Amino acid sequence: MSPTETASRHTISILVDNEPGILARVVGLFSGRGYNIESLTVAKTNEKENLSRITIVTAGTPMVIEQIKAQLDRLVPVHRVRDLTLGGEHVERELALVKVKGTGEKRVEALRLADVFRAKVIDAKSDSFVFEVTGASDKVDTFIGLMEGLGLIDVGRTGIVATTRGSEAI
């Protein structure tokens, strides 16, 4: 690796046949070849053609990222691989469910911060809340960080989904 080849984060969108084993193929490729997965989401997105979209956030030097994409592309059930990070402007979102336990002062503060972050209360008990927060990952990180001091119990995160800006399909 030359010094100019520094690692950077890339969000890669993969359109695949929705068939058994496809996720194992993709994940096995990453583990088998020593690439890392920072975030992974998958769900069926096209009922008619039975396709799923997998969104993976990974990191690597430009040569490694190029290799990851080429490796993904040669999997037989993969239809399309797009590097959203290289492909121009795109938007990324992540959703988290954040459970916070507390009463009095802390409970009020948690609710106030949730409001600032436009997090929704989706469950409320006398001594707890479950917040739903959506946004770019760093916003979700910040919100969770703030809740740590206010009785954070549990976090569930979806991982990143992403798409390009504008009218073009990914």
Add this chain to the structure above:
Amino acid sequence: MKPEESATTGADLLVKALIDEEVEVVFGYPGGAVLPIYDSLFKQNRLRHILVRHEQAAVHAAEGYARSTGRVGVVLVTSGPGATNAVTGLTDALMDSIPIVCLTGQVPTHLIGNDAFQEADTTGITRPCTKHNYLVKAVGDLARTVHEAFYVARSGRPGPVVIDLPKDVLMNKHEYEAPKKPVQHKSYRPQVKPDPKKIEEAIDLIQAAKRPVFYTGGGVINSGPKASKLLTQFVHLTGFPITNTLMGLGAFPASDKQFLGMLGMHGTYEANLAMYHCDVLIDIGARFDDRITGKLSEFSPKSKKIHVDIDPSSINKNVRVDLPIVGDAAHVLEEMIRVWKARQPRLDQKAHKAWWAEIEKWRGRNCLAYKQDKETIKPQFALERLYHHIKDHDHYITTEVGQHQMWAAQFLKFEQPNHWMTSGGLGTMGYGFPAAMGVQIAHPDALVIDVAGEASIMMNIQELSTVAQYRLPVKIFILNNQYMGMVRQWQELLHGGRYSESYMESLPDFVKLAEAFGAVGLRTGNPSELDGVIQEMIKIKKPVIVDVLVDKAENCFPMIPSGAAHYDMLLGPNDRAEKPISEEGMVLV
């Protein structure tokens, strides 16, 4: 016809699909889960089944068949242990890009996941060692899956494909679905035709080169015999030097004066130095394997690199190239020749003359020289004599893995593609003998020789029974040094000559072993008898083991120790002392 009338069992559909895919031979081994298929095979006479003695050998035999014919090799094994025994062969085929379709039996669908008798998660186990695999869950999908598997195995960069077949699927009934031609796969469509702009750019680089070299590999063989013809034509048109990888041998005639021999770890001095000093490197169907590049930071440092490959993942994997061209070797070469002829470029003759003069100087080192005496047979000598006697016969060579494999690559001359089968990427001891069976099945009248080591041959020796059954006149030419020579050589180089577990104790008497299986055994350790023994081997129209007792201490040179650069070649035993292996090099294999 009503559906019920035309419906047949899954097993019969499978056989029909194989016939429609123009399969002639299946290498296999039966078991409970595949009994319906064996029953279907019994009832027909279009497909020939070759019963091996171990499933690994079935895959290697199919590889030999495939590599020597350009067709897809077909394997049939049972569930569980049948499938797991095939894994080494599948991995071998993946690494060397050999088209294989392997049918594995599976427990019935309702028992999958229950730890049923002879159940194994075959698609899970073979996912990383196949190009693709399928689990057929309904008989209605069976025929289509088989056709798709053949398409995937042979298209683009070829490779092994597994179809896992639960027993109930084989017994259920459905109508047959013929293959659709041409195949339009919904997602797998490798790029065959190159981008014309890139061809022009390549010719720009090639015609301006002053110190060019062609570096070509297995991709040219994969592309088919036409690619080898075109390569030879283009190399002649340019007048440039050319070197081949181990997997590419035969793609360009070895006797041609533009040929520099094999490159890489055990490649020639002239080939490796040409790679180091060249200004334009033209890679066609070779994947910059670590046996080739040596120390990456010192690999061909002054060259502009053109890389033609059908698989984009081979490009910029190990070595950054300046001009990647995705496409099939034959298509690319055809275009290159067309543009070259249209341009009629004038080369810098002076520079080319100087380049060839330099190459001739390197050639003058005669890096493959060895000293034959009157007492013991040098392995190199045995192979030179072997080649002398077989060169006018229609012959095919396979090898096992080790020093003998490298000497075979160095000392036998390959004049045409598809006549040389060796395990390059995985380096599987035990490959050569079953591969030779597969070659012999495809070419019944040819002289098929497995150049073997005494250690490697023990790994699939049970196949003597198979060659006896089918009267396959395969020749096993053992260079018997009583060592795992390649291991011993590394221990000498890296571990102070402590030959830990690399001596072959208790070897069988190979002559008697041959006889026990109804084959013929010959032996010699005397240089003056060697010619006679080889001639006799060729004459015998039966399987023969030739046990050639060779010098036990001989090492394979030249050698670029792992982690070293191309100019750091060891040319002989006396070179070693001056060039200690680096710590970085010690960790490499």
